[in-house]
Amino acid sequence: MSDLDAFRAEIRAWLEENCPAEMREPARSDDDICWGGRKFQFKSEAQKLWMERCAAKGYTVPDWPKAYGGAGMGPAEAKIWREEMNRINARPPLSSFGIWMLGPALLKFGTEEQKIHYLGQIARGEIRWCQGYSEPGSGSDLVSLQTYGEDKGDHWVVNGQKIWTSYANKADWIFCLVRTDKTNKYQGISFLLFDMESPGVSTKPILLISGNSPFCETFFDNVKVPKHQIVGELNRGWDVAKYLLGHEREMISGAGGNDRLNTIGAFAKRNGLEDPLLRAELAMFDVDALAFSAMGEKFLDEIKVGKAHPAQPNMMKYAGTELNKRRHELLMAAGGSAALEWDSEASGGGAKARTWLRTKANSIEGGTSEVMLNVISKRILDLPGA
Amino acid sequence: MALYHTEDQAMLADTARQFMGEEGTIAKQLRHWRDKQCKDGFGHALWKQFAELGFAGILVSESDGGLGMGNVEAGIVLEEIGRNLTPSPFLTSSVMAATAIGAGNDELRGRYLPGLLAGDSVFAVAIDEGPKHRPERIATRAERAGNGFKLTGKKAFVVHGGSADMLVVAARTAGADDDQDGITLFAVPKDAAGLNQDAVRLVDSSMATHVKLDGVQVDADAVIGEVDAGRELLNRVLNAGRVGAAAESVGVAGGAFDMTTTYLKQRKQFGQLIGEFQALQHRASHLYSELEIARASVIKAQQLLDAGSEKAELMVSVAKAKAGKAASLAVKEGVQMHGGIGMTDEYDIGLYMKRDRALAEFMGDMYYHAERVAQLSGY
Numbered sequence: 024m025s026d027l028d029a030f031r032a033e034i035r036a037w038l039e040e041n042c043p044a045e046m047r048e049p050a051r052s053d054d055d056i057c058w059g060g061r062k063f064q065f066k067s068e069a070q071k072l073w074m075e076r077c078a079a080k081g082y083t084v085p086d087w088p089k090a091y092g093g094a095g096m097g098p099a100e101a102k103i104w105r106e107e108m109n110r111i112n113a114r115p116p117l118s119s120f121g122i123w124m125l126g127p128a129l130l131k132f133g134t135e136e137q138k139i140h141y142l143g144q145i146a147r148g149e150i151r152w153c154q155g156y157s158e159p160g161s162g163s164d165l166v167s168l169q170t171y172g173e174d175k176g177d178h179w180v181v182n183g184q185k186i187w188t189s190y191a192n193k194a195d196w197i198f199c200l201v202r203t204d205k206t207n208k209y210q211g212i213s214f215l216l217f218d219m220e221s222p223g224v225s226t227k228p229i230l231l232i233s234g235n236s237p238f239c240e241t242f243f244d245n246v247k248v249p250k251h252q253i254v255g256e257l258n259r260g261w262d263v264a265k266y267l268l269g270h271e272r273e274m275i276s277g278a279g280g281n282d283r284l285n286t287i288g289a290f291a292k293r294n295g296l297e298d299p300l301l302r303a304e305l306a307m308f309d310v311d312a313l314a315f316s317a318m319g320e321k322f323l324d325e326i327k328v329g330k331a332h333p334a335q336p337n338m339m340k341y342a343g344t345e346l347n348k349r350r351h352e353l354l355m356a357a358g359g360s361a362a363l364e365w366d367s368e369a370s371g372g373g374a375k376a377r378t379w380l381r382t383k384a385n386s387i388e389g390g391t392s393e394v395m396l397n398v399i400s401k402r403i404l405d406l407p408g409a
Numbered sequence: 410m411a412l413y414h415t416e417d418q419a420m421l422a423d424t425a426r427q428f429m430g431e432e433g434t435i436a437k438q439l440r441h442w443r444d445k446q447c448k449d450g451f452g453h454a455l456w457k458q459f460a461e462l463g464f465a466g467i468l469v470s471e472s473d474g475g476l477g478m479g480n481v482e483a484g485i486v487l488e489e490i491g492r493n494l495t496p497s498p499f500l501t502s503s504v505m506a507a508t509a510i511g512a513g514n515d516e517l518r519g520r521y522l523p524g525l526l527a528g529d530s531v532f533a534v535a536i537d538e539g540p541k542h543r544p545e546r547i548a549t550r551a552e553r554a555g556n557g558f559k560l561t562g563k564k565a566f567v568v569h570g571g572s573a574d575m576l577v578v579a580a581r582t583a584g585a586d587d588d589q590d591g592i593t594l595f596a597v598p599k600d601a602a603g604l605n606q607d608a609v610r611l612v613d614s615s616m617a618t619h620v621k622l623d624g625v626q627v628d629a630d631a632v633i634g635e636v637d638a639g640r641e642l643l644n645r646v647l648n649a650g651r652v653g654a655a656a657e658s659v660g661v662a663g664g665a666f667d668m669t670t671t672y673l674k675q676r677k678q679f680g681q682l683i684g685e686f687q688a689l690q691h692r693a694s695h696l697y698s699e700l701e702i703a704r705a706s707v708i709k710a711q712q713l714l715d716a717g718s719e720k721a722e723l724m725v726s727v728a729k730a731k732a733g734k735a736a737s738l739a740v741k742e743g744v745q746m747h748g749g750i751g752m753t754d755e756y757d758i759g760l761y762m763k764r765d766r767a768l769a770e771f772m773g774d775m776y777y778h779a780e781r782v783a784q785l786s787g788y
């Protein structure tokens with residue numbers, strides 16, 4: 024038996040023993056997702072156990088180094104971990120912006136103290152993070168942001184407003200882009216971390232078309248941020264922000280999707296599928312979706328060995344989110360009037376309709392599709408003036 | 410298996426790119442033979458060079474003197490063929506016919522493979538019987554007669570049929586036209602009595618034939634594989650042809666795309682390079698994404714096929730459909746973004762559009778393969 028086979032056997036056995044039955048079904052709603060953090064209420068004992076058992080082994084962040092709360096898996100081992108998780112349909116033990124976005128940025132730009140302190144908390148699900156990038160006047164043109172941090176020697180005093188801050192009201196800490204030099208557009212932004220309970224931070228939820236409210240406006244009124252809470256160099260936060268956006272885009276694209284080859288046509292059939300034109304559209308969609316799933320696999324394989332173009336995550340984000348929107352349009356069509364139900368129990372509280380509406384944000388959040396296409400034109404195709 | 414080329418495969422890709430980029434170019438091959446109204450539509454000297462480089466026998470086993478490689482490697486050559494629109498019998502002979510003959514007995518392999526390996530022989534594959542790809546239905550009959558069989562029926566769109574020394578013919582030895590069973594593959598020599606071919610030039614200036622089998626008498630040793638049980642082998646030949654055509658489509662799309670982006674960086678209108686207009690940039694970037702995704706689906710299908718995976722069938726159809734969609738977009742956008750010049754014969758972009766159309770039909774278009782994806786997924 025090779026080392027990897029032995030490793031697979033070990034993972035399989037561990038999962039068999041430790042993953043509660045309840046955690047071996049796909050999440051049906053946002054509630055089923057374990058986000059961690061100080062304010063998080065576990066939905067069930069199984070959910071709590073599952074997160075804690077994984078955290079104890081470093082399996083919430085399997086490919087992070089052991090010193091920072093991970094399991095120190097290499098790429099081949101991490102792939103085995105994902106495959107074995109998929110095999111039993113296991114839910115991710117912990118989902119968080121800390122794992123997907125801040126973690127990778129800290130691994131690359133953080134100091135040793137920051138890594139040990141923050142990464143450990145993220146891995147154990149102790150702190151829930153939110154992302155303070157967008158402002159009312161700065162969305163796609165993020166670099167025009169105005170929130171300002173005034174230098175007061177050992178700390179900054181931050182004033183300004185953020186918008187579209189997902190889960191700001193549920194988060195414990197924020198990673199935030201703050202202007203620290205008004206004279207330099209790109210090289211005048213710093214990447215700061217601070218507690219949402221700091222005096223002067225307030226949030227106001229924004230209701231979405233899906234009827235949910237994962238986002239907030241976030242206001243900063245003379246918020247004190249100690250100097251050691253900066254990631255990377257002063258005024259070079261844009262480098263950190265861009266690196267993090269790459270990970271955010273990768274995450275939103277759903278690149279890691281499993282390769283079970285479940286088609287939505289097969290799903291629609293179970294609900295009765297009698298419309299030939301709809302069936303044809305589903306088939307065309309499934310071609311695109313299965314091809315994209317191969318792309319996701321290729322992308323991860325190439326990223327691992329440094330073969331992917333650095334701007335490739337933008338392409339994945341663009342293609343993956345447009346595809347996901349199309350998927351939910353078709354699921355609504357296949358569902359017919361039953362998919363319109365908004366709050367009945369049978370519809371899971373209107374899960375289909377709400378999810379459909381939520382997916383419309385996929386091609387906006389983390390940078391719009393138009394912005395992704397701009398980046399591809401400029402950085403990959405090298406088109407003039409792009 | 411990682412979805413990128415191994416070092417050996419990357420080396421093969423370099424060789425193929427360099428060779429096709431020097432010897433297989435549009436000016437030296439496609440235009441040359443087209444303008445001469447060549448009855449083969451391709452050059453035999455180039456085919457000989459394919460053999461010298463080992464390409465001709467890429468899928469032929471080592472014990473038979475070939476390179477014993479797989480669909481990934483054949484696809485590497487096909488992508489470069491596509492990029493340069495190089496006319497050659499590689500797909501019909503080295504991919505499809507070679508897959509069929511490779512499953513034949515010693516005698517059959519001994520009769521046909523040396524000619525292929527030397528670049529002296531050309532083979533064609535006669536499966537479809539109408540204008541659309543419908544291999545589920547085979548009406549051509551083969552009845553036992555004498556010490557062999559007598560073939561009667563029609564075959565349509567047999568690419569390179571007129572240049573071929575031998576045709577791989579799918580015929581029915583039992584059952585009704587729509588039955589899965591009862592299929593047998595035959596190696597029919599070009600001079601077999603009763604074999605009539607009407608040559609037609611296609612839109613991409615390649616040559617095909619309408620084949621009439623008027624009681625064509627072949628010996629028993631013309632049978633490839635087993636009598637009545639040829640469907641499985643036929644599917645293998647089809648899958649190799651489909652994934653091969655998909656790889657060539659990706660090459661065609663890539664060639665058209667490169668021409669187009671180059672043009673966007675050169676052509677000025679309204680005092681600026683047209684590549685500066687966002688209306689064109691976004692379409693180019695979208696096209697780039699579609700192409701990358703198509704390429705991923707093709708390599709995935711090639712690898713699954715080479716690994717003998719049960720998922721290969723589905724992925725091959727995904728690849729043929731996706732590559733077809735992406736290539737069709739690439740050539741349409743290519744001509745449009747070239748403006749008026751894209752409509753001229755002098756400019757190559759239109760040649761890509763023509764080749765794409767022929768490849769789209771070859772071994773099933775995107776509608777056929779999307780339908781198969783639906784059926785294979787149970788809906």
Ligand SMILES: Cc1cc2nc3c(=O)[nH]c(=O)nc-3n(C[C@H](O)[C@H](O)[C@H](O)COP(=O)(O)OP(=O)(O)OC[C@H]3O[C@@H](n4cnc5c(N)ncnc54)[C@H](O)[C@@H]3O)c2cc1C
Pocket residue numbers: 153154155156157158159161162163164186187188189190238384387388389390391392393394397
């Ligand atoms: C569900 C959701 C969650 C989010 N979560 C967060 C979060 O947690 N933290 C955070 O900081 N932000 C978050 N955002 C904000 C998100 O990043 C912005 O909405 C996004 O960057 C777009 O900015 P905008 O809304 O200001 O749109 P605008 O920039 O005003 O864009 C409006 C339209 O113009 C187009 N456009 C703009 N510029 C160009 C251009 N140069 N070329 C072509 N078209 C252009 C856009 O594509 C869009 O279609 C979230 C958004 C959503 C919808």
Ligand SMILES: Cc1cc2nc3c(=O)[nH]c(=O)nc-3n(C[C@H](O)[C@H](O)[C@H](O)COP(=O)(O)OP(=O)(O)OC[C@H]3O[C@@H](n4cnc5c(N)ncnc54)[C@H](O)[C@@H]3O)c2cc1C
Pocket residue numbers: 676677678679683686688689745746747748749750752
């Ligand atoms: C079959 C045919 C018949 C014709 N007959 C005649 C005729 O009888 N008399 C005559 O005078 N002309 C004729 N024309 C010429 C025709 O009017 C031009 O081809 C057309 O105006 C486009 O110009 P162009 O070919 O120089 O393309 P270009 O202007 O170079 O355009 C190239 C590409 O860039 C795009 N593009 C250009 N500017 C912009 C912009 N600002 N924003 C976004 N995209 C842009 C175009 O849409 C096109 O896709 C004919 C052309 C054809 C093909």
